Amino acid sequence: MEQKKGIIILMSAKFSFSVVQSSRALYIFKKLKEQFPDTYIIMQKNEEEKIGLENLIQVKPIIPISGKFRLLKGMAFKLQMTLLSLWYIVSKRVDYVILRGYDTILLYPFLKILNIKIYMDYHGIYKHELNQQNRRLRAFFVGHIERLSLYLADRIIVVSGGVITQIQEYKDKCIYMPNGIDIHKINDTDHACSIKLPGNKKIIGFIGNWEQFMKVEDVCECLKYANNCIGVIIGRGYKADHIMNKYRDTENIIFTGRLQQEDVYSLLHKFDICILPYDKDDKHSLYPDYFSSRKAKEYIAAGKPVIVSDVEGRESWLIENQNCLLYESGNPKDLAEKIDILLNKEELYDKMCTNNRDLSKNFMWDTIIDQSGLIRDIQA
Known part of the structure; x- marks a missing residue:
């Protein structure tokens, strides 16, 4: 041939x-x-x-x-x-x-x-x-x-x-x-990131270029209501300067900017919960199973439970109460409530971690x- x-x-x-x-x-x-x-x-x-x-x-x-x-x-x-x-x-x-x-x-x-x-x-x-x-x-x-x-x-x-x-x-x-994704690269990292995190708080994380269809403000606003949590938001992108200026004086939010991949994966393993804040007002959110975000797969490869907004375009393979919890897009109080549920239901939390590690092998x-x-x- x-x-x-x-x-x-x-x-x-x-x-x-x-x-x-x-x-x-x-x-x-x-x-x-x-x-x-x-x-x-x-x-x-x-x-x-x-x-x-x-x-x-x-x-x-x-x-x-x-x-x-x-x-x-x-x-x-x-x-x-x-x-x-x-x-x-x-x-x-x-x-x-x-x-x-x-x-x-x-x-x-x-x-x-x-x-x-x-x-x-x-x-x-x-x-x-x-x-x-x-x-x-x-x-x-x-x-x-x-x-x-x-x-x-x-x-x-x-x-x-x-x-x-x-x-x-x-x-x-x-x-x-x-x-x-490259699962081995995500999980074999032994890199020490220079970003220092407090050891007494739960870490709520978001990674990626801030695409227009991501409502990063949901993550920032929910931290006003989430108890004993700190938000770590990695990357830059759409309206980045506006958002970072708006929340720069908020003590429990850390904006890292863009980082090398080794630093990103090092921080990812320190997250307790990862967020996918898709914007319900973005046109792409209207198409079922539209999004194929690498960050979503990096989250599950690291064995992290995920909270994703309830838009039609979210990944169809993220099943509620198996791999993720859903929150109402644009409602940071609802996101904070779902964070509280995950952090206080140990059995649900552990089940999601296991399920997501297994699911990541498909990607x-x-x-x-x-x-x-x-x-x-x-x-x-």
């Missing part, structure tokens, strides 16, 4: 196993390379991480993107990546390409002409996020680009059932592959990629 050749292309992500977008592509790349040795991956060079992988192609912008005119410089880098990707596609004579992001659209016509199979790694309608940020003009153009990309793709790799619901007309092209990257059928589809 002829050996398939492929290439994974990310225009906007730097090489890193700490960033979700980059790490997802890298884990898929490592797995595919086991089956198809002539598999390559192209992404932006990361000057801070020097990890070398065979067949990894890191691209350094000809014009540094930092400083003034970042938008224009970013567009120039996208063009640089597009031309370089085309050169590798032709020179390596690849059979398939995996693309992520609307900024790969210029590659599609050439791939169609060359009869190369296109896999689109799709994570939901980005236009919705832009509209909620009142970036209407950009949302208009992105919406048209996404529709064209979905139409031209031969297969669409989706991270959740909710994403399939968004694109029902293409459900027959979809390959289901949620985000995975190891090797398992997820094998079950997705992606390898069989490429071979076919």
Whole structure:
């Protein structure tokens, strides 16, 4: 049988196993390379991480993107990546390409002409996020680009059932592959984090980039009502400066900002309860089983009980009273009550810890990629 050749292309992500977008592509790349040795991956060079992988192609912008005119410089880098990707596609004579992001659209016509199979790694309608940020003009153009990309793709790799619901007309092209985790990396850490926590309080934790669909204020506000608890909120993102300024004088909240992955996992093991505060007013929350958050899987891999908001989009595999408790999104008093229930019902708490450790084994990257059928589809 002829050996398939492929290439994974990310225009906007730097090489890193700490960033979700980059790490997802890298884990898929490592797995595919086991089956198809002539598999390559192209992404932006990361000057801070020097990890070398065979067949990894890191691209350094000809014009540094930092400083003034970042938008224009970013567009120039996208063009640089597009031309370089085309050169590798032709020179390596690849059979398939995996693309992520609307900024790969210029590659599609050439791939169609060359009869190369296109896999689109799709994570939901980005236009919705832009509209909620009142970036209407950009949302208009992105919406048209996404529709064209979905139409031209031969297969669409989706991270959740909710994403399939968004694109029902293409459900027959979809390959289901949620985000995975490296359980061993999470649980084998012996790293000592520099963030010091009080030893006499229960730790209520939240980890991740603060996406627009996360209502981080619920975690902050609930600590006004939760007894003998301190909140540790890791990361930055949507409205981060506003939220951190609002609660900077609150004694029982610690904002760590962005941390190295080793520090994050070190803190995670000190959490008593982890929160998934999805926002009921976000459009993504309306699609059942839409979210496929890596943080949710990191929580359960560490054996932590979870409290998640009761939106339709929450992960369907988090079963109430088995893996989690539900609280009313936007109601921090209800969240505080659920924290109190978990901390005072030892049998329920211990059951969730055990159940979640067992459940996390379903989300190891090797398992997820094998079950997705992606390898069989490429071979076919």
